[in-house]
Amino acid sequence: MQKVLILFFIISIFSCQNEPSNSNTEMPISIIPKPAKVEKGNGYFTLNKETKINSKLGNKAFEFLNLLVKNTSGYELKSGESTENVIEFIGFQDDVASNESYSLDIQESKIEIQAGGPQGVFYAIQTLRQLLPPDFEKSNAGKDSWLIPCVKIEDSPRFSYRGMHLDVGRHYFSVDFIKKYIDLLALFKMNRFHWHLTEDQGWRIEIKQYPKLAEISAFRKESVVGHNNDKPRKMDGKRYGGFYTQEEVKEVVKYAQDRFVTVIPEIELPGHSQAVLAAYPELACTEGPFEVATAWGVMEDVFCPKEETFEFLENVLTEVMELFPSKYIHIGGDECPKKRWEESAFCQDLIKKEGLKDEHELQSWFIQRIEKFLNSKGRKIIGWDEILEGGLAPDATVMSWRGVQGGIEAAKQKHDVIMTPTSFCYLDYYQSRNPNEPLAIGGYLPLEKVYSYDPIPEELTEEEAKHILGVQGNVWTEYIKTPEQCEYMAFPRGIAIAENGWTNFDQKDYDDFASRLANQLPRLEALEVNFAKHIFDVNYKITAAEGGGVALALSTRSKDCQVVFSDELDKNPVTLNLLETNPVIIKEPTRVRASTLCENLSTNNILELFLNVNKASGKSIDWTTPPHKNYNLGGKMALVNSISASDTRFSDGEWLAWNGEDFEATIDLGELTDISMFKTRFYNANGPWVYLPKKVEVFVSEDGKDFKLVGEFADFDGVEASVKAVEIELKENARFVKVKAHRYGIIPEGRPGGGNEAWLFVDEMMIF
Numbered sequence: 206m207q208k209v210l211i212l213f214f215i216i217s218i219f220s221c222q223n224e225p226s227n228s229n230t231e232m233p234i235s236i237i238p239k240p241a242k243v244e245k246g247n248g249y250f251t252l253n254k255e256t257k258i259n260s261k262l263g264n265k266a267f268e269f270l271n272l273l274v275k276n277t278s279g280y281e282l283k284s285g286e287s288t289e290n291v292i293e294f295i296g297f298q299d300d301v302a303s304n305e306s307y308s309l310d311i312q313e314s315k316i317e318i319q320a321g322g323p324q325g326v327f328y329a330i331q332t333l334r335q336l337l338p339p340d341f342e343k344s345n346a347g348k349d350s351w352l353i354p355c356v357k358i359e360d361s362p363r364f365s366y367r368g369m370h371l372d373v374g375r376h377y378f379s380v381d382f383i384k385k386y387i388d389l390l391a392l393f394k395m396n397r398f399h400w401h402l403t404e405d406q407g408w409r410i411e412i413k414q415y416p417k418l419a420e421i422s423a424f425r426k427e428s429v430v431g432h433n434n435d436k437p438r439k440m441d442g443k444r445y446g447g448f449y450t451q452e453e454v455k456e457v458v459k460y461a462q463d464r465f466v467t468v469i470p471e472i473e474l475p476g477h478s479q480a481v482l483a484a485y486p487e488l489a490c491t492e493g494p495f496e497v498a499t500a501w502g503v504m505e506d507v508f509c510p511k512e513e514t515f516e517f518l519e520n521v522l523t524e525v526m527e528l529f530p531s532k533y534i535h536i537g538g539d540e541c542p543k544k545r546w547e548e549s550a551f552c553q554d555l556i557k558k559e560g561l562k563d564e565h566e567l568q569s570w571f572i573q574r575i576e577k578f579l580n581s582k583g584r585k586i587i588g589w590d591e592i593l594e595g596g597l598a599p600d601a602t603v604m605s606w607r608g609v610q611g612g613i614e615a616a617k618q619k620h621d622v623i624m625t626p627t628s629f630c631y632l633d634y635y636q637s638r639n640p641n642e643p644l645a646i647g648g649y650l651p652l653e654k655v656y657s658y659d660p661i662p663e664e665l666t667e668e669e670a671k672h673i674l675g676v677q678g679n680v681w682t683e684y685i686k687t688p689e690q691c692e693y694m695a696f697p698r699g700i701a702i703a704e705n706g707w708t709n710f711d712q713k714d715y716d717d718f719a720s721r722l723a724n725q726l727p728r729l730e731a732l733e734v735n736f737a738k739h740i741f742d743v744n745y746k747i748t749a750a751e752g753g754g755v756a757l758a759l760s761t762r763s764k765d766c767q768v769v770f771s772d773e774l775d776k777n778p779v780t781l782n783l784l785e786t787n788p789v790i791i792k793e794p795t796r797v798r799a800s801t802l803c804e805n806l807s808t809n810n811i812l813e814l815f816l817n818v819n820k821a822s823g824k825s826i827d828w829t830t831p832p833h834k835n836y837n838l839g840g841k842m843a844l845v846n847s848i849s850a851s852d853t854r855f856s857d858g859e860w861l862a863w864n865g866e867d868f869e870a871t872i873d874l875g876e877l878t879d880i881s882m883f884k885t886r887f888y889n890a891n892g893p894w895v896y897l898p899k900k901v902e903v904f905v906s907e908d909g910k911d912f913k914l915v916g917e918f919a920d921f922d923g924v925e926a927s928v929k930a931v932e933i934e935l936k937e938n939a940r941f942v943k944v945k946a947h948r949y950g951i952i953p954e955g956r957p958g959g960g961n962e963a964w965l966f967v968d969e970m971m972i973f
């Protein structure tokens with residue numbers, strides 16, 4: 206029998222703000238990123254129609270402030286001198302480390318700003334903005350006068366590079382959305398927008414000399430529906446695409462400049478270039494024809510290092526440089542399979558002629574040629590960390606993404622580095638363990654983990670650490686099709702990245718960040734950003750319950766929460782005290798729904814769990830070999846916590862995985878128990894090298910020493926589904942149950958990961 210248990214958490218988040226935020230009250234001081242020094246004063250400055258701006262220099266920052274004031278209240282602040290009700294720019298400081306530094310002194314009669322440079326003035330204005338109530342961001346808020354709390358701030362960034370990336374190749378995002386994205390970066394003092402403009406699945410920038418890039422490479426005939434790993438893979442049959450005209454690119458670059466954001470374009474080479482080959486097949490090593498890629502993944506058709514390829518790339522990059530004043534041009538360099546080069550007589554001759562060792566050195570040769578060209582035009586390259594393979598180009602900056610090792614190596618070689626490791630900076634990963642999260646690529650990267658990141662690896666000396674220019678959040682869009690979904694994935698995790706880039710590590714504190722964030726999120730709501738609300742989520746933890754079953758502990762970040770408990774979602778909920786009801790002991794299969802309700806902010810993150818409590822639930826379990834460290838988030842309890850893993854996500858902690866090892870675990874039921882069925886599930890996704898086992902065996906024992914084989918299952922050939930459930934009927938009375946899943950072994954050549962050990966992903970152990 207299944208029981209339905211519905212728990213509601215009602216939490217009041219804004220208890221310090223008893224009045225609604227559009228009344229004439231002050232905004233709590235909750236600046237993000239956290240400034241170096243904040244000294245709270247008394248009273249407040251009133252911004253109104255009479256407020257003057259006294260800036261001895263014309264400044265983009267004040268123009269920006271006037272844009273905001275005009276948008277919300279319909280007037281503009283006038284320039285002029287005054288002794289009161291004035292925002293005054295005192296001048297540039299010459300004793301500060303960075304032109305991004307500023308100081309802001311808000312008194313009742315005036316606001317004084319000093320800064321290291323124009324960018325610092327702009328950041329002073331962003332801080333001022335965050336001290337204004339959220340309604341200040343709304344068009345025609347219906348208010349003329351605004352209160353700003355008195356405070357003295359001195360501030361300066363930790364890193365010079367604080368970036369966000371956006372992949373517009375997998376999905377196209379409108380110019381209006383790109384501008385909104387840039388606005389949000391500026392609000393949190395980020396200064397780089399890495400525009401990932403080209404991909405296998407779509408080329409997105411008009412190049413006048415090569416019109417077929419816009420006509421052909423910018424469109425694919427269809428896209429994947431669901432996850433790329435789904436078996437069978439489903440396609441939508443709908444043409445998809447788009448590109449930015451050069452006029453639109455100029456508009457974006459100018460818009461970003463006005464907000465002190467540098468746009469860094471990325472033109473992928475030599476890999477991720479299949480869309481180009483669809484239009485210009487002569488740039489490949491084989492004949493083609495090629496099509497713009499429709500599925501996700503890493504494609505084998507890449508640029509061939511021929512003279513005509515270099516001529517093409519140089520012409521393309523020349524147009525790109527005319528559009529983007531950025532010192533850096535990102536040339537990709539990641540995930541370039543070498544198969545076509547290995548099979549190409551031309552490439553093999555070139556390797557010999559240039560005295561190169563192998564295809565990796567050929568890639569390095571390719572990139573060095575491009576670097577030389579860009580250097581000759583006064584630009585510098587950034588490349589993903591694969592550009593270390595085969596030798597770094599002499600002046601290249603490395604973007605470390607496959608972990609931090611690439612960054613460490615590059616810094617030790619005295620190259621500049623931008624840190625974007627997947628484990629802290631990939632904002633396309635899932636951000637909660639809630640099974641109702643919208644489909645994402647995989648992974649698990651909650652806000653708190655993003656926030657915990659220190660971009661300077663411990664392995665570096667102080668001198669080497671100077672090469673770490675900063676940090677960036679990456680937003681890959683295979684599974685991000687709309688602006689709303691992009692906002693949901695990028696924020697607030699991107700805001701944590703902003704603080705990682707700005708604030709000294711020893712000044713950071715997650716609880717403090719979460720509390721400031723809670724105060725700033727209504728601002729994002731006013732800006733109509735569809736940010737994720739996981740800081741208000743119900744979190745769960747499952748442990749073994751004494752006397753059988755499991756104990757479900759629910760928690761939220763709010764200290765003063767109440768639980769409302771009901772047997773149906775909308776019917777007469779009963780308020781209980783969270784501390785008294787927690788944890789809930791569950792002894793039979795039960796559905797749980799829980800949610801938080803917050804004042805001032807609509808949240809609807811309902812946690813739904815099905816706890817399929819069985820005889821193994823919460824029992825002691827031991828394994829012969831632990832899982833791989835990357836897939837051991839849930840630990841042993843994940844195998845007996847009564848929660849089945851997701852069909853689409855394999856790193857939320859419910860799937861555990863082994864590589865190069867068989868799975869073997871023994872469950873101690875505590876006493877002799879009648880057993881009629883064993884059930885488990887395995888993941889099956891050959892793209893990322895995950896294979897079903899060859900065979901599963903179940904053994905039982907009364908004493909934990911002498912085991913007998915009582916059941917097996919080996920019918921795994923030809924399974925097409927992403928998840929294979931295994932059920933083995935038994936008729937035993939035993940205390941110990943041992944399960945062994947024999948791994949697939951080495952992946953055959955010609956398949957993804959051919960020649961490597963397959964991964965084995967194992968779900969819940971269930972005994973009935």
Ligand code: ACM
Nearest residue numbers: 539540589606681
């Ligand atoms: C990357 O994620 N392929 C840089």
